Amino acid sequence: MKKKVRVGIVGLGRVFEHYLKLFKSKKIKNYQIVSLCDLDYKRSNNTKKIINTKFYKNYKDSNFYKEIDLAIILTVSGTHYEICKFFLNKKINVLCEKPLTMTPEKSLELYKLAKKKQVMCGVVFQNRFNPSIELIRKSIDKGIFGKIVNVSVSLLWCRYQEYYNDNWHGRWKTDGGVLNQQLIHHLDIMRWIFGPIVRVSCTTTKRLNKLEAEDTASAIVEFSNGSLGNIVATTAARPVDLQASLSIIGEKGIAIVGGIAMNQIKVWKLINQKKNEEAKVKRQNSQKVLNGYGLSHITYLNKVFKLILKNKTKPPVDAFEAYLTSIFVHSLYKSSETSKWVKLNSGLRSKKLGFKN
Numbered sequence: 001m002k003k004k005v006r007v008g009i010v011g012l013g014r015v016f017e018h019y020l021k022l023f024k025s026k027k028i029k030n031y032q033i034v035s036l037c038d039l040d041y042k043r044s045n046n047t048k049k050i051i052n053t054k055f056y057k058n059y060k061d062s063n064f065y066k067e068i069d070l071a072i073i074l075t076v077s078g079t080h081y082e083i084c085k086f087f088l089n090k091k092i093n094v095l096c097e098k099p100l101t102m103t104p105e106k107s108l109e110l111y112k113l114a115k116k117k118q119v120m121c122g123v124v125f126q127n128r129f130n131p132s133i134e135l136i137r138k139s140i141d142k143g144i145f146g147k148i149v150n151v152s153v154s155l156l157w158c159r160y161q162e163y164y165n166d167n168w169h170g171r172w173k174t175d176g177g178v179l180n181q182q183l184i185h186h187l188d189i190m191r192w193i194f195g196p197i198v199r200v201s202c203t204t205t206k207r208l209n210k211l212e213a214e215d216t217a218s219a220i221v222e223f224s225n226g227s228l229g230n231i232v233a234t235t236a237a238r239p240v241d242l243q244a245s246l247s248i249i250g251e252k253g254i255a256i257v258g259g260i261a262m263n264q265i266k267v268w269k270l271i272n273q274k275k276n277e278e279a280k281v282k283r284q285n286s287q288k289v290l291n292g293y294g295l296s297h298i299t300y301l302n303k304v305f306k307l308i309l310k311n312k313t314k315p316p317v318d319a320f321e322a323y324l325t326s327i328f329v330h331s332l333y334k335s336s337e338t339s340k341w342v343k344l345n346s347g348l349r350s351k352k353l354g355f356k357n
């Protein structure tokens, strides 16, 4: 058995800075960073002081990847598909930040390619591993809330214009708007825990920011069990991030997960609950976090490294899951584009997300 997973990282921007802090915290085990890559050499220079390893401008340079077991992709969303495909074709395991690709079909293609090449293609939906979300998932599986009435998400965040003034945020080809960039974690959890979803009705708009896609969206979701969901999402809340919450209304109880990274149980009330139950549940399943990334990249990366050391290729969240969540996202956009309800199994896709320049 190999002792450490040899890692190459592509993309040394903001999210990489978060990874860097985690690597430095020593909470992640069983890896060794052997090569780094970014189109922008300045980013590499900043990193050189912290990680003593080789830098490349082009991930296709064989020296970048010849000694790695895993490529971690932290680049602009619209570049993920090409970069992941390159490494999968080289039979190198891949771990990619969300969203895996800009269209469902491309995620499905990567899923099939990884199977064919017998390597891992994982996608980072780290919030699935928050203790709060794991509790909700287990509770739903056990039927603790009984018949579900409503599941809603509310993401009210503040992104000023400068955030959209780089060369990719808010653009159809490379990012999308609040639905595909910020809300995608919540959409993934909504679908994964409470799905399947039958149909959606969505409206989007631009209120305060100038961008190609939307800064504000509102939607209704119908689940296959008959329950309904509501979505409110915006990056035009001012002057600070207000909330990112998930609320569950069931016949036997209600719960709200809140905090900037869905990291806290805010409400936990079940019929016939013991006296101190709510306080105990909140204490045991909430985390303090410093920012919207939360803490679960640590859990996720440790899981991936352990799996690779055991030569396992099924990641904690695979490309098929990314495919299903991308269908949800595209259905919301399609509904907004056509002003009609869109069924998730209709095969309808947004004409803009991933396409329009």
Ligand SMILES: NC(=O)c1ccc[n+]([C@@H]2O[C@H](COP(=O)([O-])OP(=O)(O)OC[C@H]3O[C@@H](n4cnc5c(N)ncnc54)[C@H](O)[C@@H]3O)[C@@H](O)[C@H]2O)c1
Pocket (backbone or CB within 6 Å): 010, 011, 012, 013, 014, 015, 016, 037, 038, 039, 040, 043, 057, 059, 074, 075, 076, 077, 079, 097, 098, 099, 124, 126, 181, 292, 293
């Ligand atoms: N999981 C999360 O909570 C979370 C949070 C924020 C961002 N993200 C995702 O992480 C990804 C990166 O976001 P960011 O905020 O770090 O962006 P960023 O713009 O700060 O950094 C992206 C970096 O990728 C580099 N890059 C682009 N194309 C490249 C290529 N072909 N080869 C090498 N380098 C290339 C750029 O030069 C830049 O340094 C996005 O997909 C985003 O959606 C995930």
